[in-house]
Amino acid sequence: MTGAALLGLLAALAGVGLAFSSGLLISRAALRPEDFLSLTLLVTTVRALGLGRAALRYAERVVGHAEALRGAQRLRLALFDTVARFGRDLLAFERSGDVLARSGADVDARMFHALRVTLPLWALVAVVVMVVAVLLHLDPLLAGLAGVPLVVAAVPTWLARAHVAALAREESDVTRRHASALLDALASSSDGAGRVYAPALGVMTATLEDLSLRLGAVAWRVTLLRELAFGVAVCGVLWRGATLVAGGEVPGPLLAAVTLGTAAAFDALTPLAAVPAASALDRRARERAAMLDAVQPAVRAPAMPVPVRGGPLALVDVSVVRAGRTVVQGATVTLHPGDRVSLSGPSGGGKTTLARLLTRDVDPDGGRVTLGGVDLRDLDPDAVRARISVHEQDAPLLDGTLRENVLLGDHHAPDARLRTLLDALDLGHLPLDVWVGEGGTRLSGGERARVSVARALLRPSEVLILDEPTAHLDGTTETRVLDVIRRELGGRTLLLITHREAPLGLVMRHLTLRGGQLTAGAAGTRTAI
């Protein structure tokens, strides 16, 4: 049992003890106020239990939440490790609403399991045992009249557990689907597609309302039966206690004590109502975690990685099949350190896929991708990626300031360096502190791309992969950006993916990917430098 559970259990027992001793004190004080010494002892007991119960509750909350937060930290780190395995492909496996639910509701369900499930069950057992043991000492019938309703009051919760668990699981599933659909609707609201989601969101909202009403209906029935059991127990104890007092078998002051003690014991039943739902959500969260663990990401790190030693990056007879279609077939090319190569070809022809082979975001279905002659599959993917700086086609930006986004390239870059680079990229009108919005939505497509290019250029790396860095730009700005790339490149290897004419002086070789075939030289008027 955890420290918090032990404290909670003691607090529950202290609550019953407090009611019992208070009843005793009130009756004693009323019947024999002159018996000062025994009253002093009772007053002290009541005070000790009152303060003790508050202190125990407080300590249980502090210790319990500290334990839960430590558990949440472990769970979140494990979750980040799991989702990080998917790299940039995460959203091909998980919808963003699901990722949100995993890091919110699922972690909550698992971290509070001990407080919401284990503790209430232990506390109830301890309280029932204590009350029955004390009352048995006085009279078996008295013990039965208090103990039986206490146990019976727990039965409706027990009987309703499967129903409540099913409703809670459905509620959590619908909430997750609702979050996913809402995020999709928000993400696509600019082209009106959000309206497509409205009917489905309406249905899910209605389902959630219905589920909440059905859970409420179960809760009030369980509460009503618990209160009935409470009434039966208190009346029964009063009746039997009064009979015993009248017969002289039990001293009068004990009547108030056992009645109040029995009433207080019912407090232990209150948290029980939440146990089936909490337990079901914990199980659901564990199942979902196990399912995600079982999914194989596109790439896996080797158990014993070979140390990365640099050298040429090469594709050796590489083939890639995506969605049943061969997008790269038998591609062979070597990028020597300092090479500057452009890659063009029709849309959907596999250029980005080829770049992702080099960063090991995907593995080839045939052939090998090597760094310094070693297959990337034998290297630590993080170490490989640390050597490569990438500007992705859709230029994803994080919700934050311009400075925060560019600093992702190099955390130590001073403001002056950022400013010079951004000014050179024609972004002088954007202050470093400007908020770029979620995904960079407060910037234009061309501005977003240039921020992403700045970040890639800033990153200390040996290889630079720029996937259509000038796709959104007018001719003048494009020339400017290509000049900056040329200046900032230094001796780095460059792979420039472009649909446009690769600029003279920037690249040394042209590659074309067409119909899955990678060929040297480009169609049309290109001139190799």
Ligand SMILES: Nc1ncnc2c1ncn2[C@@H]1O[C@H](COP(=O)(O)OP(=O)(O)OP(=O)(O)O)[C@@H](O)[C@H]1O
């Ligand atoms: N994660 C994925 N799962 C399945 N298929 C994919 C995935 N990513 C890309 N594809 C498919 O692979 C093919 C090549 O895509 P890729 O993005 O490499 O093309 P591209 O040449 O870069 O295109 P563009 O010039 O339009 O950017 C496409 O048919 C695409 O649908």
